[in-house]
Amino acid sequence: MPIEKHGHDHPKLSWWRTYVFATDHKTIGIQYGLTAMFFMFFGFGLMLLMRWQLAYSGKPVPLLGRLFGEDSAFFPDGIVMPEMYNQLGAMHGTIMVFMAIVPIVVGAFGNYMVPLQIGAPDRAFPRLNMARYWCYLVGGVIMLASFFAPGGAASSGWTSYAPLSVIATSGQTYWLIGMIGLITSSLLGGINFIVTIIQLRAKGLTFMRLPFFVWTQFVTAFLLVLAFPPLEAAAVLQLMDRLFDTSYFLPSGLVISGEILNVAGGGSALLWQHLFWFLAHPEVYVLILPPFGIVAEVIANNTRRPLWGYRSMVYSLVFLGFMSFVVWAHHMYLTGMGTALSAFFQTTTMIISIPSVVILTALVISLWGASIRFTVPMLFALAFLPMFAIGGLTGLPLGLNMPDIALHDTYYVIGHFHYVVAPGSTFGIFAGLYYWFPKITGRKMNETLGKLHFWPTLLFMNCVFMPMMIQGFAGVSRRLYDGGASYAHAQDVLYLNKFMTHSAFGLAFVQLFFIVNLFWSMKYGAKVSRNPWDGTSLEWAAPSPPLPHVNFESLPVAHRGPYEYSVPGENEDFTPQFQADKES
Amino acid sequence: MSKLLGIPLLASEHGGQIDQVNLLIHFIMLVLFVGWGSFFVYVLVRFRKSKNPTADYRGATGHTSSYLEVIVAIVEAVLLLGISIPFWAARIDTMPGPDTDPLHVRVVAQQFSWNIHYPGPDGIFGRSSVTLVDDQINPIGLDPDDPDGEDDITVINQLYLPVDRPAIIHLSTKDVIHCFSLTEFRVKQDMIPGMSIPVSFVPTMTTAMMREIQGDETRNFEIACAQLCGLAHYRMRGAVMVVQEDEFETWLAERLEEKREFEGDYL
Amino acid sequence: MDTIPYTTEVHPETGLYNGKLGVWIFLASEVMLFGALFSTFVFLRVGADDWQGMQTQAALNLPIGTINTFVLITSSITVVLSWASLIEKDFSKFRRYFGATVALALLFLIFKSVEYYQKFSHEAYPENNNFLAVYFTLTGLHALHVIGGIVVIGYLLGPGAKMWHTEPERYTNRIEVTGLYWHFVDLVWIFLFPTLYLM
């Protein structure tokens, strides 16, 4: 391989090149992590305001309310107005999905760990990697700036259904432009991932020796590259509708508050939904596949035995990736769909649930015969399994059009997807962070604080989201400013609103343990060696933290599969991939 | 079990099927979850490090899991082919025929109210046109020159339906997407601009009966808007009044009378 | 950063260097982008009352469209010839062909502007009807791709050409991937032309 076998004599880069316009995948990964964490807390904050309003409708938000004068149009004296509520909802969804979870799992974890796990010095296109971060940041800033737009931020839901979004205030324009930035970023990232994983694998690291996390990133990258462009197209078309008065999404003869809408007409409102969900269904798998990967890594490491059914997991994953492109209209059963179409989409939806079942089952069976270490990352990884199972299982009634009549657009849907993204994806993220923190910083996070973070988080997550299922059954619609207070059928379950809100605030509070732990451990955590967890994959061959720009002192070679734990006849209970075969 | 899950009151003919399937599938989910969950807890306890200090390289053998996956797939296939697809074909694609004497009603949504349009005694909807829309006096733009529309009746936020008679409701919207949701009748259908989408159902319980069951003299069956449609989406609410056939006819006649009087004032 | 393998030489398994694989994947995403736009076109056309009428009304300039098609096809040929010249290590021949490609691309844009100008002066704007909306959006996005191509080619002819003297192989690769991209831009037009002007 034509590669310099050393890396210590790199010219010293300026401060700007090292920390700001960095091309090192590790620095970019950390930039991503910190930025996305900031956005995540922001999205979390928006959600708290929303939850406050749902429980204490029309009462001023304590403390924060004082900051806003009584002249504030959406937030007079801290009272959430309906305009404000809709902005909060749309932006909470958008920020969490596109600016927090995806950037954390792909931009931060993927960026940082994939080159290490495949034994590469960096990504294939380091400068493209940098460009990608800046697209993301600019897109994100435009999104946040929209709160200062006249009329406030986007308020038509994260789905931005036309025609509502087309006639909305200028915040929607910011949303669309911001989305174009975020999409471009994901595209560049996806291309880079695919090339990196295909071209830069270490010697001996065949596809079937790749850690499962790398596989999930590989499939995710294809989803990013193939599913995002249609939304980009859709965003361009909606911008045309908003700025150049075309009518892609506007049928003829609309009357908006008594005035005939003065456009050519002839467009289709459903066209937007098709383009949006064609992206957004693969997108939800982008939210969950990398956490699958993280959980698999952590489970293998802490059970001290190989993953059970690695091959079938990989095949399921690839199959899941393919299928995710043909289920999108299960979000649209109630748009007036005939039997043939709905039969098709129901069938594909049922089929796509099978690979998830296979992967989850394999992970659970991996525990059989294990020697389980209940470390903090393992706790999060283990909790992920039943939490994702609840989220996934509740997807099944939604996927059948008949129960969906009762459940569509109710809090049941909100409950379904929060179970997969909140105790699902975020638990994966936490597991990954506690697990790889030593690799990134050379120090370990505090176990006690970690446990103090884990247990209440698990409890509160369920207290927030389980009642949503009950409300959903009662038929309470989502996106209601007053949480359903004006509907007769909601009266019996309204009391749950306060409970959920208190739990959400409790959830916020216990994140303090995490934040304190994170920053404290960066400085004072116990110093560790390069392989503190006795892991087997290639990232543990690099120093902690890995060397700037080249990662490894010399590029590792893979001699075996990724999870050779407790191999019979070996002295240690782990045989790393990079350990040379014994002379025979 | 429907009490347990908090499923709302049921007041339509087909709704029972939806509830049953819903209960069935949740029961299956529960079984799966408890099954998997118990196995999960069992292994966590049995294979913890303090109990089992050395792990087994080979782990579980046997094919139980494949059988399980096949069973899940079969159950899903049955739910799909045996229940959900035929149901959709029977309910959504086929409307009650003329032999059942269905009542046709149009519901035209707008930000943020429901315009209900009855064809009147002639059973034919009058022509309407967007150019004639006037939010105060002619919200759906009925054409006064069309003889078919002469006996038409429009009311706002009040959907009167006779009990036990199929209703076919033609849904459309003047502006953005709304969603016509009748919780107690298990009816939910988006209203898409530029389209007219029919839904049908048979109400089986009158408002009076419902009030008695609920012990609440002011309660109504409600029309909820289930799709975000703007600021006042949360209070885009209407009422469904299910009454006996004769009561319905009287109500209709009264509305017609009112309309004539109103028009008289203008002439 | 030159520690990254396969920037110039090909990977033994895939037979590609990084840049080439990258461009292929980028083009796949472009296919999805234009695929979505073409689907939109089909969706709207099928749902329209009188598409043909709108099209007739729009009165696209068929001669200019045809000439432009030839201009782009020619530029696709010159871009291949320029790459071939580099393989023959004939840099000045390369400069001529590559220069011709930029010139043709600019010619395409000039014709396009003339067409747009004609439309605007006849008060034909995207808002008039959906046919014109599709026409302006699709040709506009395509023109943006042409402009992108011009920027890249311009860079490689100007400041980027230094690389020929330091890393000729890598430079040749860059020309090759630029060529791939350019063919794609050409191909999109070959789909656009009949759908908008002829059908």
Ligand code: HEA
């Ligand atoms: C990460 C995100 C994610 C994931 C993974 C999923 C997974 C699935 N989703 Fe979900 N979904 C969303 C995010 C996600 N969804 C979002 C965000 C929305 C709402 C969007 C909006 O309207 O705003 C939504 C909405 C949504 C709808 C539309 C509902 C409606 O609007 O009416 C439907 C309908 O089919 C659906 C179905 C499914 C199905 C069948 C799966 C399947 O893939 C699930 C398969 C998994 C299983 C079947 C679990 C199996 C595991 C076990 C059984 C193991 C048990 C183990 C132990 C107990 C230890 N989802």
Ligand code: HEA
């Ligand atoms: C990935 C997506 C995601 C996530 C994680 C969340 C998290 C949460 N969401 Fe949200 N939500 C959505 C996506 C998400 N949501 C979407 C798409 C909608 C629909 C919007 C619409 O209607 O258009 C929605 C809507 C929605 C509603 C319904 C509003 C309505 O319909 O009126 C509610 C109500 O309670 C809610 C609550 C919550 C709560 C309590 C959490 C909590 O679980 C939050 C928990 C979060 C943490 C505990 C954060 C801790 C993590 C970190 C700090 C990061 C650490 C960083 C590193 C490791 C680098 N959400």
Ligand code: CUA
């Ligand atoms: Cu109408 Cu919501």
Ligand SMILES: [Cu+2]
């Ligand atoms: Cu989906």
